[in-house]
Amino acid sequence: MINVVCGIIYKGDRIFIARRKAGKSMAGKWEFPGGKVERGESEEMALKRELLEELGMLVTVKNKLGSNVHAYKDFKINLVAYKCDFVNASFKLTDHDRFEWVTPKELLNYDLTAADIPLVELFV
Ligand SMILES: Nc1nc2c([nH]c(=O)n2[C@H]2C[C@H](O)[C@@H](COP(=O)(O)OP(=O)(O)OP(=O)(O)O)O2)c(=O)[nH]1
Numbered sequence: 001m002i003n004v005v006c007g008i009i010y011k012g013d014r015i016f017i018a019r020r021k022a023g024k025s026m027a028g029k030w031e032f033p034g035g036k037v038e039r040g041e042s043e044e045m046a047l048k049r050e051l052l053e054e055l056g057m058l059v060t061v062k063n064k065l066g067s068n069v070h071a072y073k074d075f076k077i078n079l080v081a082y083k084c085d086f087v088n089a090s091f092k093l094t095d096h097d098r099f100e101w102v103t104p105k106e107l108l109n110y111d112l113t114a115a116d117i118p119l120v121e122l123f124v
Contacts, residue, residue, distance in 0.1 A: 006034030018096035030110040056090030070115035
């Protein structure tokens with residue numbers, strides 16, 4: 001099982017989502033950004049590190065919203081979601097090719113990764 005942490009990043013009433021770029025696994029799918037938790041790292045540390053690396057983004061990590069275990073064809077992930085408040089960002093994208101700030105209701109209009117869809121119910 002792979003432990004992945006992602007941020008439900010709020011700016012006012014909108015949430016940040018980003019599209020995985022060509023060449024990545026699940027290219028073209030939208031996600032809540034984040035990444036794999038490394039050995040010795042807390043989930044909060046991993047999330048802050050990944051957001052800085054992938055988006056040049058600084059957030060305040062708040063409470064854990066929930067998690068979802070999803071079995072893809074080749075691997076299984078435990079995707080843990082934390083509520084975050086946006087602070088600032090350079091938006092220099094390394095792993096994504098688009099991003100949007102959307103209302104919770106708009107989220108399901110995007111082609112999210114399969115693991116993300118049950119998470120949406122936690123905050124819509
Ligand atoms: N960050 C993030 N990853 C997600 C979400 N939903 C989902 O299935 N994933 C998957 C995609 C990846 O298999 C894994 C996250 O790893 P990652 O994107 O940090 O992977 P990586 O940099 O090592 O690159 P790659 O091997 O996936 O190409 O979790 C999500 O909402 N956010």
